[in-house]
Amino acid sequence: MPELIFPGPEGRLEGRYHTQPNPDAPIAIVLHPHPQYGGTMNNRVVYNLHYAFHRMGFTVMRFNFRGVGRSQGEFDQGIGELSDAASALDYLQAMNPNSKHCWVAGFSFGAWIGMQLLMRRPEITGFISVAPPANMYDFSFLAPCPSSGLIINGTADRVAPPKDTHALVGKLREQKGITITHEEIEGADHFFRDDEVHMKPMIDTVQTYVRRRLTESTR
Template sequence: MPEVIFPGPEGRLEGRYHPQRTKDAPIAIILHPHPQFGGTMNNRVVYNLHYAFHELGFNVLRFNFRGVGRSQGEYDQGVGELSDAASALDYLQSMNQNAKHCWVAGFSFGAWIGMQLLMRRPEITGFVSVSPPANMYDFSFLAPCPSSGLVVNGTADRVAPPKDTQTLVGKLQEQKGITVTHEQVESAGHFFEDPHMEKMIGTVSDYVKRRLTENTR
């Protein structure tokens, strides 16, 4: 899988891009957890999400936010990281101009950034939010949420408690015109340590596969 360097708002951003051989394949970007708590594009959840989307036929890009790895700049409280995500999507779209479907997936802090990107980019047709930290960040900007998607968390998550995730999902499910699906992985913590990773990735894959099938009918 080729390493890529592409322009971001504060300099170069480092990523990994995994293309398909077929034309018109859907595209997806994967967003990593908090940069100040060890989050990188090589986080296990992010890595596994990346390959899950690729196996489903997507052209996939994951990347390091500013100040992480070889990405230039420094942490910017989520504001700059949202701009980084927009630049990553621009880069991915520039190489796949005929893609009919565009998805964003994020884990923890990355889920928060991904949902904000969703509000800015109407071309995003689906989202996956893994362990969204609804107890730490304000998700009230999702009014209305512009796209259907999946929220998945572990029932034993001590970083982002399930009750806060349930409250967030409840608010989203009240909105008309979209469907927000909520799945919980029994006994899984925030990071889906084994043996829960496989179940979480299977849940994501099943959901995305179902959505793609519905879109091709």
């Protein structure tokens, strides 16, 4: 998969970019977990999400937030990271001007950034939030949430406890005009460590959801 260096708000950003032969292919961006706790674009969940979207026919990109890997800059408490994500989406859209569908997926801290990006970019048609840390970050900016999407978490998550995810889902489901789908992977921790028992079912659930949404959009 081609390595990518593209301009960000604080210098270059490092990414991985996987194209489709179809110039009209939908596009997706995948956002990684917290940089100060070892989060990078090569995180297992992010890596698996990236390839899941590509298998579904998306041109997909993941990248390192500022200060991670070869990306320039320093951690900025989520403010700068949101700007990084916006720059990445700008780049992806510029490279794929014929795309009709745009999705954002994020894991943990990346899910929080992804949901903020959703609020700023009305062209995003769907989202995937894996293990959103609703106990650590305020998600009240989702008022209203502009797109339907999937929130998925593990029942044994101690980093972002399920009860907080349930509360977030409940608040979002009170809003009209969108559909929030919520799925849980039995026994999975925050990182979906067991590939066969936890990671694979999570990715399968994501693919089933996205494929259904794509099918519905073509009717």
